[in-house]
Amino acid sequence: MLKILVILMSVGLSAIELRAQEPETRSEDFGNEVEQDAWVAPRGDKVASMLVVASESAREIDQLVADELMRLGQVPRPEIDDYTFCRRIFLDAIGRIPTIDELESFIADDRPDKRPQLIDALLNSKGYNSHWYNYWANLLRVKNVGDKLHHAGNFSEWIKDSVRSNKPYDQMAHELINASGELYKPGNGATGFYAREPMPLDHLANSVKTFLGMSVECAQCHDHPYEDWTQQDFYKLAAFTSRTKLRVDPLPEEEKETYAKDRKILKQRDFDEWIVYRESIRVKHAAIHGNGTGFTRLPHDYQYDDGKPHQVMAADVLFGNMPEVNYRMSLAKLAALPKNRFGPEINSRKSMADWMTAEENPMFTKATVNRLWYKIMGTELLGPLGGLSLDTMGAHPALSEKLITIMKASHYDTKVFLSALFNSRTYQSKALGLGATPPTYTLDGPVVRRLSAEALVDSFLSLKTETPDKYVATEFRWDGFTNFYEKSQSMMVEDFVDYSIKGPGRGAFQRREEKEAEGRNGKVGPAELWRVSTFGRNYTKHWVSMLMGKSNRELIDDANLQPDIPQILYMMNGLGIPKHGLLHRKLRSAGDRREKMEIIWKAILGRLPKDSEEPLTENAPDDIIWALLNSNEFRFVR
Amino acid sequence: MNRREFIGSVGMAGMSLPFLNAGSARSQSARAKSVIYIFLQGGLSQYDSFNVEVDQPVLGKSTIIKSNVDGIRVSHYYPTLAKQMDKIxxxxxxxxxxxxxxxxxxxxxxxxxxxxxxxHPELGAWVNKCLTSPHDSLPNFVSIGNGRAGSAGFFPGQWAALPVKDPDKGINFIQPNKSVGEASFKKRLDILAAVNSGFExxxxxxxxxxYVDTYSGALKFMGSEDIDAFELKNENPRILSLYDESDFSRGCLLAGRLAERGVRFVKVNLGGWDYHDGIYAKMPANANRLDKGLSSLLTHLSQKGLLDSTLVVVSTEFGRKPEVNPNMGRDHHxxxxxxxxxxxxxKAGQIYGSxxxxxxxxxxxxLEVNDFNASIAWRLGIDPEFEENSASGRPFLLANKGKARTELFA
Structure with a gap:
């Protein structure tokens, strides 16, 4: 199987080629493709069966869609040609257009199963890791937040690790909901999800929206106006997570015994020393504490008849089966205590994670398939991404049911699920321009949709280089925070004092840690050849992708795919494709005008010029390149 | 035909700037046509600037100087503004x-x-949405300098500020790439139109x-006479000579030019006020920027007869503590x-509150923040209780239940 892939993608997916030659070797160079990768060794059976499962699932999807079209008396959409398929699958699986080499080698391939083979290769490539990191990082809103020490590097790496190891999504969600402990401990980055927001009730509402696809935030302050949720329902759910908090300083006793004295002395002496002291201690100690007491109290202004302000509430789920909660105190006993008491910690947060991510929780799987269908097809399967209700099954309930079954059967393996979608004839149908002269849309395939900001910007890379995925990391990346956290484990109290007094000062302290971390990571290659996901590691705001509408990760589903004037001005007057890049090199070695024009059309739009476009080919190559890059066909996937 | 005329004449007629959508929500009683909103990110020290009517120790190393208004005194870090307190x-x-x-x-x-x-949308975005009319050829919310750029919150992105990082460079990419000739640019647009129509x-x-509409809007914008506002060198030499070369002063100059052309809300960012230590070593340079830039702006607006219709606001997220800490800084207050x-x-030449x-x-x-913002909106003729729903249907008010303090105005 590997050999076939190597032939198929001999130029474009050089990662695969190199892996096949030297599977054991590992390089320090971030840019080098050679790596240990889970899928190389155990491949064989596992992946072969994944292909079989996916193709069976794909046929089942297609059958349901065909039945529905028949019932409605609609003609099935035409199947897309290889050019359209190649561009679309690259964008949907790995988040960029194919390079011209990748496109040509796919077109030239004459095996009958070349589409499933390409899908499989892409799902197991580094490009996948980059593209789907962006997806999850946007959904989970990875960013540095606020004055309090919350640096999202470790969180970001946790997501990257999860994508690389293809961690089942239910496990990923469970780890996020139940995360606790040190923020900057390597591998413990799931804590970043809780640290992401300072207000526990907002965090809960966002968790419900993220994992269950439901909007309950109204019930934080009053009974939900259109849904069934009451404020009391919300507080009962919140009881699972009560007393969970981000604490950046050491615990009070430890603070008092070990750090407080020096802290005070330094604060009186020198601001810069004090800050270094405080922050270095915080990097060691910042942590999510508490894991739920299973009780909460209604708010001070509770206004409904079914409860009183400050009344104690035991945890309860919004719907479905109550998970096991091992209380160590009775509700009656707690109710007799003063109003700021919530009972002892019992890890009820884990109980909530069990409930939320259980296969029996219908909303968890519904929300997941609804999101992934939306990401791939561009439309809602069941309803609004963050606004599902309990009983909704969408416009085609049997199809929804089938996709839910596929997701469960895969044990929340998103690659298997995506493979089923990608291999379906439904996915490989002509895209519908919704809103032009719309026929009834029956969930029978993708709609025309704009590329995500990240995919748009990463697609420029496919015009610049043969290896656009070269600088996607294949292993944990250290940053200044994880680096110092590790260092701090063997540090005594005096060491922190030395760090502040004899150290290089605040700015230099942080720069040094960052530099050491970079040293551990090896070389990273030139930034102009990084994919957008790689910039996330450094927390440099990637301004071109922000201009293209990248989510600023304030809110869930916060990306903006609408145009604005600054974005268009950049596309018209700012964007440049370098002359030494792949596209121009190809053009220089091309023969006649016809050949040049085919190169431009294939490289940018992934197809040959149409007959009707023949007159356009008389123009200068640079003018055509500009026009195609500015065209809707480039920024939309069809 | 020069480039501007040419771009202006490029087809796709009937398209308007996507900025232009909402109907006017402005009432007849409005006195301000524009707001120039100077934001001092970091927290201005009130006791080292404009609130000196406190116990002596609170003033730290600031000394009191007289202003051109009897009864108004300021810190010695603002000698130029001291001569303009009759306007403030x-x-x-x-x-x-x-x-x-x-x-x-x-x-x-x-x-x-x-x-x-x-x-939530920034005040500037509310103003943009409420006051933009189909005749406007410039965006009604512009944010100058570094800092929070001017978020539209839950409004569509079109109501966010047009960012201008460097006032001397103007709007990014407003000019066609220099290597592209006029004929070539026109050809490019023709090819683009042909490819787009096939796709459509x-x-x-x-x-x-x-997208097609926004391209038309962008081209119209590129060709608009009004983008001359961003060419600072084209300002009347007499006005130009009022300003020094600091980025903040140049930003104020640009803000004045935009207000002159009817732009509703111009934010000018001047950050760096967070002096937890060494305030008296570090602050004077920044105070000097504010002192000079704001003075020049007030003179500029008066000389052009614009001060009567332009509300100039200086705000900051909070103040600084009355005590100077052991590191000779002041903490948040x-x-x-x-x-x-x-x-x-x-009510210029007065002090309100203490x-x-x-x-x-x-x-x-x-004066709480919400009332402060409500007062600005009210002066523009916008109801501070103007309500909009977020995407999920939650209603929000422009000033979050803030009430306009009408007594601030004569």
């Missing part, structure tokens, strides 16, 4: 509920506390058309701080 209303009783920078900035600019389930036939959607207003008929003499809290005529 000093608000010494400001109060906010936020003591950390990100939350404080968010509160000041949006009237709401930050939440992670919704983002097979795959057109509301979104693809919205939300309980009583200072903002300024000028123009548009404010802190207790020990400087610990706002005492008389306390």
């Amino acid at each position: 209303l000093v608000l010494n009783g400001m109060k906010t509920n936020q003591g950390a920078h990100p939350a404080g900035i968010y509160k000041m600019l949006t009237s709401y506390n930050p939440r992670s389930t919704v983002t 036939q097979d795959y057109g959607t509301k979104d693809t058309r919205s 939300p309980n009583g701080f200072t903002c300024l207003m000028a123009g548009a008929g404010v 802190t207790s003499k020990d400087g610990k809290e706002a005492a008389e005529d306390v």
